[in-house]
Amino acid sequence: MENLIKALQLLQSKMTEDVKFPTCCDHDVLRVYAGIDPSHFSLEELDQLEDWGFDWDDDDECFMSSWYGSC
Numbered sequence: 001m002e003n004l005i006k007a008l009q010l011l012q013s014k015m016t017e018d019v020k021f022p023t024c025c026d027h028d029v030l031r032v033y034a035g036i037d038p039s040h041f042s043l044e045e046l047d048q049l050e051d052w053g054f055d056w057d058d059d060d061e062c063f064m065s066s067w068y069g070s071c
Contacts (some may be wrong), residue, residue: 004068007052008032012062016038032070033062 015022017035024031038046038056051056053067 003052007049007065008048008056010045011036011054017038025069028069029066030063031060033060033071036063038063041047046071 011032011034014036015034016037019034022032022034024033030052041049046056049063053065054063055065056062057064
């Protein structure tokens with residue numbers, strides 16, 4: 001749980017707009033759609049997100065994790 005909270009806080013710090021519904025969970029995947037641009041993250045931050053279970057999805061243009069999403 002602690003890593004999920006840390007990941008969401010890091011993602012929130014890079015939001016480029018306020019999104020009313022920033023997350024979606026489907027097919028056991030948690031997606032974070034929050035006006036986030038992956039180019040705003042340092043390589044270290046992207047590595048940290050990966051360690052916490054989040055990767056950038058080019059197709060959906062969001063960060064996603066299969067660690068925390070269960071429907």
